[in-house]
Amino acid sequence: MAGTNPKPAHTLHIHDLHVEVGGKEILKGVNLDLFSGEITALMGPNGSGKSTLAYGLMGHPKYVVTKGEALLDGQNLLKMPVDQRSRAGLFLGFQYPQEVSGLTLSKFLWTSYMQRHTAETADAEKFGKDLDAHLAWLEIDNAFLKRSLNEGFSGGEKKRAEVLQMATLEPRFAILDEPDSGLDIDAVRAVGQAVSRLHRPDAGILVITHYQRILKYLKPDRVHVMVDGLIALSGGRELAEQLELKGYDWVRAGTAATN
Ligand SMILES: Nc1ncnc2c1ncn2[C@@H]1O[C@H](COP(=O)(O)OP(=O)(O)O)[C@@H](O)[C@H]1O
Numbered sequence: 001m002a003g004t005n006p007k008p009a010h011t012l013h014i015h016d017l018h019v020e021v022g023g024k025e026i027l028k029g030v031n032l033d034l035f036s037g038e039i040t041a042l043m044g045p046n047g048s049g050k051s052t053l054a055y056g057l058m059g060h061p062k063y064v065v066t067k068g069e070a071l072l073d074g075q076n077l078l079k080m081p082v083d084q085r086s087r088a089g090l091f092l093g094f095q096y097p098q099e100v101s102g103l104t105l106s107k108f109l110w111t112s113y114m115q116r117h118t119a120e121t122a123d124a125e126k127f128g129k130d131l132d133a134h135l136a137w138l139e140i141d142n143a144f145l146k147r148s149l150n151e152g153f154s155g156g157e158k159k160r161a162e163v164l165q166m167a168t169l170e171p172r173f174a175i176l177d178e179p180d181s182g183l184d185i186d187a188v189r190a191v192g193q194a195v196s197r198l199h200r201p202d203a204g205i206l207v208i209t210h211y212q213r214i215l216k217y218l219k220p221d222r223v224h225v226m227v228d229g230l231i232a233l234s235g236g237r238e239l240a241e242q243l244e245l246k247g248y249d250w251v252r253a254g255t256a257a258t259n
């Protein structure tokens with residue numbers, strides 16, 4: 001909670017972020033602060049720019065930052081090449097994970113792990129032990145490790161594989177883009193509980209979601225609502241519940257009234 005974590009170890013400050021896609025401005029000046037030790041939820045209607053924020057921060061070439069900054073512990077991520085952003089501790093779990101034929105899940109996880117480590121800091125034994133634990137929490141069968149990354153995985157299996165990557169990489173800030181979309185209720189519970197268990201006090205999580213259901217397991221410290229490329233409303237956990245009852249039109253009407 002914000003009050004119990006007065007001096008977060010890590011911060012990600014997003015300031016006045018503008019992002020264009022295909023020449024059209026989608027993000028129009030987003031301000032958002034993330035803190036280690038906290039789970040932040042970003043909600044909002046479809047097409048409001050939530051994924052654009054995730055891609056813009058990660059450095060996807062189609063998502064062009066035209067203004068603003070994103071400071072991870074004071075360092076501007078937006079000036080770094082993509083691989084450096086990842087080494088700086090940023091992780092993105094995709095809304096639509098890509099299938100990669102011929103690259104097994106285990107090889108992929110080990111390669112990702114080694115990108116964050118050197119020969120001295122890598123610990124294959126710990127990697128294997130942690131992996132077994134994460135597979136169990138996420139209710140993923142070990143046989144998946146031998147399969148090509150995401151190839152033929154169901155929607156739920158893909159989302160679990162994204163969380164497995166987060167677990168392996170131990171990022172400072174993880175953005176999970178709709179980890180609950182396309183999942184049945186048991187998978188939402190498994191993913192929600194696993195992310196909650198994986199949440200370390202020295203790491204922050206931004207969970208992007210359309211619905212309140214995964215937040216039952218994640219218990220966010222802060223909730224922000226994006227509408228039309230801007231944060232329209234911010235609050236605590238209760239805001240997610242209000243949205244579930246009242247819908248996003250209620251926020252739209254509110255922003256219209258204050259404009
Ligand atoms: N690759 C793209 N090409 C063209 N338009 C895009 C692309 N990605 C996003 N957009 C547009 O940007 C807006 C925001 O999309 P997105 O960030 O995916 O919203 P959300 O994740 O909140 O549903 C939408 O109008 C969408 O059509």
Ligand SMILES: [Mg+2]
Pocket residue numbers: 050051052095177178
């Ligand atoms: Mg999206």
